[in-house]
Amino acid sequence: MATTELTATISDAEWRVMRIVWTLKQTDSRTIIDLLEQQHDWKAPTIKTLIGRLVKKGALATQKQGRQFIYTPQISEQAAMDAALMNELNQMCAMHRGTALVHTIDQLELSRADVQELITHLQAKLATAPEEVDCDCLPDGCEGSCAN
Amino acid sequence: MATTELTATISDAEWRVMRIVWTLKQTDSRTIIDLLEQQHDWKAPTIKTLIGRLVKKGALATQKQGRQFIYTPQISEQAAMDAALMNELNQMCAMHRGTALVHTIDQLELSRADVQELITHLQAKLATAPEEVDCDCLPDGCEGSCAN
DNA sequence: ACTTTTGGATTACAGATGTAAACTCTAAAT
DNA sequence: ATTTAGAGTTTACATCTGTAATCCAAAAGT
Incomplete structure (x- = not known):
């Protein structure tokens, strides 16, 4: 039987609904609708649709x-x-993920504790971190050709 | 006039095409098609469509x-x-972004240099990092109710 | 000059997504 | 017992996405 893949993709709009429910742990549609109508210009029926889809998806x-x-x-x-x-x-290209993370983290607001934990984990990674991570955009690898 | 929003969204499939072109800097469709046919089970027409859409999107x-x-x-x-x-x-919920990053970075393969740079940037953030980052899932904020 | 490639454009089509109106019950109010 | 309001369901519909078959014109080969 279909195990209702818990891995179902949640769309952007649906994600908003999930955040409400995750935060409240459990609620009724009235509450979800009230809260979301405040954050967006969504009409009640729109939110009902989203809730319905999330239920169908098993989320x-x-x-x-x-x-x-x-x-x-x-x-x-x-x-x-x-x-x-x-x-x-x-x-994304494996070779550039690191830089993307740097740029993103730079712009992100993180709590002191999170920053601290990230540092700790990263320091632990240093030991086994490879000298280089190759670009994986081409079928075989893009050694030479990938000069950036 | 439409400034051809360079911010156009690139779909997952289109992203594959972009990666090829980004890596090769510049190419013809033959090359793109050959390479992508190796990585996926896409037929040439499929790839042509993706290329066409990317051109139309201005990517x-x-x-x-x-x-x-x-x-x-x-x-x-x-x-x-x-x-x-x-x-x-x-x-995502601002309050949990940090943890998500920790979990993700743990699983990611990063070069020593990238890890190092991340550490440096994070250490710089420590100074101004707030003690807490509040959950921003509810309209007003979820102070009390958000106990996780 | 004629045929065969083949690059690019057009058309197709189902499923996902954003957005919402309309409809149907049934619990709640009177 | 009736009415009614509100929760959930069905229907709608345009756009985006994944995936691909066709078609057309120009280039390349013979």
Whole structure:
């Protein structure tokens, strides 16, 4: 049977809905709609559609409570974030990922604790870090030709 | 007039094409097709479509050369990567971005130089890093309610 | 000059996504 | 018991994406 792939892709708009539910741990559609109508110019039906799609995708679970439903996340926020980020990075040239991270982290606001943890993890990586990471954009590798 | 938004979104499949052109700096469709047919199960027409869309989007420039075209990137690879990454992160809860980065970097293969540079930049951030970065998933902020 | 390649353009088509109106119940109010 | 408001479902529809077959004209080969 279809194990309802918990790996279903969540679209940008759907991601907004998930963030609300993740944060509240569990809620009803009324709350989701109220909150999202404040953040965006979405009409209630739009949000209902998004909720419906997330349920169908298995990202949200429903639990009947009177005339309505209580929605709960079926996937962990952190796991979803990690996966989305890895996904994005894996789509890019391996050789330039590091620089992209540098540029991004530079612009990002991170807590002292997070910065500290990142430093710790990175220092641990230093030991085994390869001298070079090759470009993987071409079928065979782009050794010579890739001069940047 | 339409300034041909250089910010046009590049889809996943299109991204593959861009990587080839970015790496080769400039090429003809024959080369792109040959290379991509090796990496994926795409038929030549599929790749042609992708190239066409990228040209229309302004991501690739064409330069007639005999019966064919020479394609050149109109956007910098690094800029596109940085933007895509920032974009992805900005879509997520500000409070958990740091952890997502930690998890991702842990799994990523980075060159010694990149790791080193990341450490340097992070150490510089330590000085001004805020004690906490609040969750920004709810309209007002999710202070109390956000206990994770 | 004629035929065969083949690069690029046109057309196709299903599924995903953003956005939302319309509809149908049924629990809640009276 | 009736009415009604609101939760969830169905339908809608344009655009984007993945994937590809066709078509056309010019170049290349013979």
